[in-house]
Amino acid sequence: MKKHIVMSMLLIAALLAFSACTAVQPAAQRPGAAPAEGSGKLAQIKAAGKIVVGTSADYPPYESIDADGNFVGFDMDLIRAIGERMGVEVEIQDMPFDSLIAAVQEGKLDAVIAAMQATAEREEKVDFTIPYRMTKDAFAAAQDSTLVMEKPEDAAGHSIGVQTGTVQERWVQENLVATGLTPADKVFSYERADQAALDVANGRIELLLMDAEPAMELAKQTGLKILLITESTAEGGKSIAIPKGASDLKAELDRIIQEMLEDGTIQRIQEANGLP
Amino acid sequence: MDVVQNLVTTFNFILQGVWVTIGVTLVALSVGLVFGVAMAMARVYGPPFLQAVAAVYSVIVRAVPVVVIIFILFFVIARFVNLSPFWAGSLALGFASGAYQSEIFRGAFQAVPPGQMIAARAIGMSKLQAIQSIILPQAVRLALPAWGNEATLVLKDSTLVFVVGVPEILRRAQQVSARTLEPFMAFSVAMLLYLILTLVTTQVLQWFERRYRLQM
Numbered sequence: 171m172k173k174h175i176v177m178s179m180l181l182i183a184a185l186l187a188f189s190a191c192t193a194v195q196p197a198a199q200r201p202g203a204a205p206a207e208g209s210g211k212l213a214q215i216k217a218a219g220k221i222v223v224g225t226s227a228d229y230p231p232y233e234s235i236d237a238d239g240n241f242v243g244f245d246m247d248l249i250r251a252i253g254e255r256m257g258v259e260v261e262i263q264d265m266p267f268d269s270l271i272a273a274v275q276e277g278k279l280d281a282v283i284a285a286m287q288a289t290a291e292r293e294e295k296v297d298f299t300i301p302y303r304m305t306k307d308a309f310a311a312a313q314d315s316t317l318v319m320e321k322p323e324d325a326a327g328h329s330i331g332v333q334t335g336t337v338q339e340r341w342v343q344e345n346l347v348a349t350g351l352t353p354a355d356k357v358f359s360y361e362r363a364d365q366a367a368l369d370v371a372n373g374r375i376e377l378l379l380m381d382a383e384p385a386m387e388l389a390k391q392t393g394l395k396i397l398l399i400t401e402s403t404a405e406g407g408k409s410i411a412i413p414k415g416a417s418d419l420k421a422e423l424d425r426i427i428q429e430m431l432e433d434g435t436i437q438r439i440q441e442a443n444g445l446p
Numbered sequence: 447m448d449v450v451q452n453l454v455t456t457f458n459f460i461l462q463g464v465w466v467t468i469g470v471t472l473v474a475l476s477v478g479l480v481f482g483v484a485m486a487m488a489r490v491y492g493p494p495f496l497q498a499v500a501a502v503y504s505v506i507v508r509a510v511p512v513v514v515i516i517f518i519l520f521f522v523i524a525r526f527v528n529l530s531p532f533w534a535g536s537l538a539l540g541f542a543s544g545a546y547q548s549e550i551f552r553g554a555f556q557a558v559p560p561g562q563m564i565a566a567r568a569i570g571m572s573k574l575q576a577i578q579s580i581i582l583p584q585a586v587r588l589a590l591p592a593w594g595n596e597a598t599l600v601l602k603d604s605t606l607v608f609v610v611g612v613p614e615i616l617r618r619a620q621q622v623s624a625r626t627l628e629p630f631m632a633f634s635v636a637m638l639l640y641l642i643l644t645l646v647t648t649q650v651l652q653w654f655e656r657r658y659r660l661q662m
């Protein structure tokens with residue numbers, strides 16, 4: 171009995187090692203094989219007549235499910251419009267956010283659209299298209315503020331609140347404080363954005379700089395007004411994730427996204443979903 | 447009135463996940479039953495090599511979290527066989543449940559006095575015949591209470607198949623709460639549905655237990 175247990179343990183170890191080896195193989199083959207002939211990811215999608223796209227449908231207004239069970243939101247409208255231009259059907263698959271990258275890697279999904287940012291860690295596992303939506307920041311002020319802003323630098327000289335450790339704080343430090351536009355003691359660093367919003371509402375500080383979408387929500391709750399929504403203080407954007415090495419698919423998606431950015435389609439879809 | 451309206455919509459939406467949950471649970475329990483009984487038989491009456499295989503299966507599968515098994519089966523095995531998320535998830539859950547069920551049936555087989563096997567063999571039955579007509583009918587009765595417990599556990603573990611994208615009750619509740627921003631209502635409905643499913647399962651199994659109890 172003992173001997174048999176050892177033997178079957180060895181057998182299982184061998185099986186696991188085997189499946190680990192085969193797990194590495196396809197990924198290693200793909201980049202070389204894809205551009206060579208017409209058997210790339212894009213050709214496969216066109217041949218199947220549909221693209222399988224993963225999302226995590228719990229993040230409105232980007233993606234969610236309405237009462238009738240339909241996928242709705244900015245990302246969903248966008249991917250359907252992209253599918254239309256590719257001439258294929260779009261099949262959407264709901265998964266936990268954490269499973270999405272693995273599912274693309276294993277070929278279970280052709281693409282992922284889930285308000286996802288292309289970070290360095292993710293780029294080791296999958297490829298990303300060009301951003302279809304840049305991250306935006308908002309400057310908010312009290313309802314009775316007479317301040318008018320046309321560009322982020324118009325905040326110069328006014329007391330401003332930011333959240334500690336954010337890109338917005340860094341922008342203020344680098345572009346307003348380091349350049350001498352705003353004295354350092356007029357910059358207030360808060361642990362939470364809603365605390366900053368309350369201080370703006372109560373008149374303790376004049377401005378608040380933070381991510382645009384939560385800012386609009388906060389502004390509604392605390393009665394602030396949004397003075398300016400801008401991309402230039404923010405970093406990065408949201409991209410579609412695709413399998414590593416699927417260069418033909420990337421080229422096609424990049425082309426369509428660029429086209430949609432230029433002809434105003436994306437702008438229209440954003441507005442239809444209440445996004446700034 | 448608004449609250450009632452919301453509750454009805456939420457309930458109807460999550461209700462569609464009930465069929466998925468029931469489907470996953472039934473497939474997983476059946477697969478687990480086949481695995482469990484086979485492995486328990488191998489463990490108790492099989493030749494030494496099969497005994498070892500069954501023991502290793504039981505030890506390893508029970509040592510690994512179920513969600514990991516589902517992940518591995520979906521992403522590694524499904525690379526060779528194209529399985530839908532529903533089948534991959536259900537089969538993986540069944541494979542995991544099989545290990546627990548094999549322990550239940552092993553206990554039940556061992557609880558049948560060994561003299562019965564010897565007696566059956568003495569009157570000329572083959573080993574398989576003896577298991578089929580003498581041991582199994584008794585073992586199944588002994589296994590029923592513990593098996594009922596396993597059934598409710600599998601019912602609740604069915605929430606795990608969402609990692610591969612099967613929208614069962616819990617995921618539907620998450621989807622509603624993301625939309626309505628009323629997590630309390632959504633998860634209360636989910637809780638209620640699980641409670642109903644568990645109660646029904648327990649009642650059915652208790653009926654079976656009573657129906658097939660050995661009369662002294």
